[in-house]
Amino acid sequence: MPEITKESILKILTNIIEPDLKSSIVALGLVSNINIEGNKISFIVKISSPTMNSKKIVKDACLESLLQALGTDIKVDIDMQALPGFKDRVPELRTILPGVKHIIAIASGKGGVGKSTVAANLAVALSLSGAKVGLLDADIYGPSMPLMFGLVNRKPIITSTSGRNLMEPIVSHGVEILSIGFFAEASQAVPWRGPMVSKALIQLFQDADWGSLDYLLVDLPPGTGDIHLTLVDKIPLTGAIVVSTPQEVALADARKGIDMFKMPMINVPVLGLVENMAYYIPESNPDKKDYIFGQDGAKKLAEEMNVPLLSQIPLITRIREAGDVGAPAALNENTIEGKIFKDLAQNVIECVKNLSTASSKEKIELVNP
Numbered sequence: 001m002p003e004i005t006k007e008s009i010l011k012i013l014t015n016i017i018e019p020d021l022k023s024s025i026v027a028l029g030l031v032s033n034i035n036i037e038g039n040k041i042s043f044i045v046k047i048s049s050p051t052m053n054s055k056k057i058v059k060d061a062c063l064e065s066l067l068q069a070l071g072t073d074i075k076v077d078i079d080m081q082a083l084p085g086f087k088d089r090v091p092e093l094r095t096i097l098p099g100v101k102h103i104i105a106i107a108s109g110k111g112g113v114g115k116s117t118v119a120a121n122l123a124v125a126l127s128l129s130g131a132k133v134g135l136l137d138a139d140i141y142g143p144s145m146p147l148m149f150g151l152v153n154r155k156p157i158i159t160s161t162s163g164r165n166l167m168e169p170i171v172s173h174g175v176e177i178l179s180i181g182f183f184a185e186a187s188q189a190v191p192w193r194g195p196m197v198s199k200a201l202i203q204l205f206q207d208a209d210w211g212s213l214d215y216l217l218v219d220l221p222p223g224t225g226d227i228h229l230t231l232v233d234k235i236p237l238t239g240a241i242v243v244s245t246p247q248e249v250a251l252a253d254a255r256k257g258i259d260m261f262k263m264p265m266i267n268v269p270v271l272g273l274v275e276n277m278a279y280y281i282p283e284s285n286p287d288k289k290d291y292i293f294g295q296d297g298a299k300k301l302a303e304e305m306n307v308p309l310l311s312q313i314p315l316i317t318r319i320r321e322a323g324d325v326g327a328p329a330a331l332n333e334n335t336i337e338g339k340i341f342k343d344l345a346q347n348v349i350e351c352v353k354n355l356s357t358a359s360s361k362e363k364i365e366l367v368n369p
Contacts, residue, residue, distance in 0.1 A: 002070060006034045009041065012069045016061045020048035020095050025058065028093060030083075041066065042077040048095060050082035094236060096205060099212040100134070102238040102352050104271065105231060107261075109253025111222040114276040115243040116144040117323055118313065118344075119219040121330040122241075125345035127174035128333065131214040134169060134176040136204055138231070139221040140197045143181030149173060150326020156182055159209060166209040173331060176213070178204050198230040205235060215352075223253075232266045238352060239271040241310065246275055246297030254298065258305050271351045272308035273298050274344065275369070277315040286336070289314070299369075308351060311344040311369045313337075343367040 002008065014026045025031055025045060034043040047058050059078050066076055083089060092098050106122070108115040116139065123135040137145040146152045149172040156167045156178065169176035180200060210216065218235075221227055231237065240261045244254035254273065261268040275298030279289040292315070302309040313319075316337050322329040330341035347366045 004036050004039070004041065004070060004074070006036070008070075009034055009036075009043070009066070012065050013062060016058065016065060018047055019054055019057060021093065021098070030093075033079075039073055040075045040077070042079070044079045044081055046081045046083050048083055048093070055080040089236070096235065097210060097216065100210060100216045101214050103216045103218065103235060104348070104352075105218045105220055105228075105237055105240040105268070106243065107220045107228070107240055107257050108222045108243045109255070109257040110250055111142075113222075113243050113245045113250050113254075114313075115222065116148065116219050117319065118241075118243050118274055118276055119217055120145060120148045120323065121319075121328045121341040122344055122348065123175045123215075123217050124173050124328045124330040125341040126215050126217075126348070128330065128342070129345055129349065131349075132212060133174070134178075134210055134213045134216040136216060136218045137177070137179030137181060138201050138204065138218050138227060140180050140200060140227065141221060143179045144323075145177055145179045145219065146181040148323045148326060148328060149175070149177055151177065151179075151182070152326075154182060156208075161209055164207075166207055167204075168209055172326075173328065176210065178208055180204070197227055201227055201230055202234055228260065229266075232261075232268055237268045239269040239355060241271050241274060241348070242307075243274045243276055244298045244301070245277045246291070246294040246299075248294065248297065250293075251297050251301050254301060255305065258307060269355055270305075270307045271348060271355070272310035273302045273305075274310050275299060275312045278312035280315040281336070283317060308347070308366060309369050310347045310351070310366070311340060313340055313344070343369070 010026050010031060013031055014024050016025045018025050018028060018030060021028060030046045032044045045058060045062065047054055059080050062078055063076055066074065083093060091101055106115055106119040123133050127133045135145060137143045151170055151172055154170055156170055158165050159168050167178060169178045242254050242257045244250045258270050260266060261270050277293055279291045282288055299309050319329045319337050329337045332338045333342050350366060
């Protein structure tokens with residue numbers, strides 16, 4: 001009988017494929033606690049699906065491979081265990097978006113607060129920082145990203161990957177983008193009911209070749225409806241960013257948005273609050289600040305709800321103009337707005353980095369918004 005070592009056991013088990021994750025149980029690090037006593041071998045194998053059928057398939061494959069390689073005199077004890085729920089797994093052990101390290105939802109309690117503008121510029125700023133970034137426009141009823149990235153009338157191509165036909169995200173300004181707006185005319189309404197919307201959203205995640213990304217930003221529609229519940233149920237979110245203006249009517253809805261993500265049944269970390277249109281800077285007098293929607297409203301809400309204030313973005317004409325021509329303002333880091341979005345990206349990176357260890361905003365060193 002060949003010598004039995006931990007290395008030889010792992011080599012034998014290398015060809016065993018995890019049914020859901022479609023990769024080697026050894027390569028995925030699913031084999032652990034190998035113990036050898038004479039001709040007795042024991043170890044643990046974790047698998048994605050907790051069903052008895054899945055456990056039996058993998059266990060039988062392991063036994064057959066070991067007996068064939070080491071002889072029938074060995075005795076093998078395999079403890080089959082289920083992996084944690086998909087939201088608690090490291091990315092490479094997910095069945096959905098295994099190549100994406102962090103998935104971040106960009107949300108707002110109400111429309112008209114500039115959520116999509118923030119999402120577009122944050123995506124560009126993260127890309128300029130050296131990260132690989134994707135942006136999924138999940139605002140099914142009012143997709144903005146085709147216009148903001150100069151992609152109106154563009155259509156994603158379909159490629160065949162591992163026997164599946166997948167949509168290829170369109171790259172613009174260093175960001176990989178998919179939007180429902182790619183599949184409808186710019187002036188065409190999308191009169192879909194909730195189940196249709198939820199199905200379309202999941203297809204944008206599952207039926208696309210997102211590849212390897214550091215960040216995938218998801219631009220949500222305003223409010224707290226079906227799309228939001230589908231997202232938190234089906235997709236392993238790293239966290240959420242809530243966008244608001246300083247105005248009281250917007251802050252009331254932003255508070256609801258933060259509360260939704262904090263609900264026990266949802267339990268998505270709120271990375272922070274972005275105050276958009278915080279003040280107006282006249283081009284003729286760039287040192288002057290006009291607080292036309294009120295002053296520090298979102299800043300006070302962030303303190304009240306114990307979430308970080310990630311940025312206070314001024315109302316600058318150039319930000320609107322840049323979005324209208326498909327070249328987000330974050331592309332020019334030498335401008336006031338370019339620096340603001342660069343700092344926002346750095347704050348988001350810092351919050352994500354510290355998410356597992358930081359229990360309060362005081363523990364996170366942010367660039368002063």
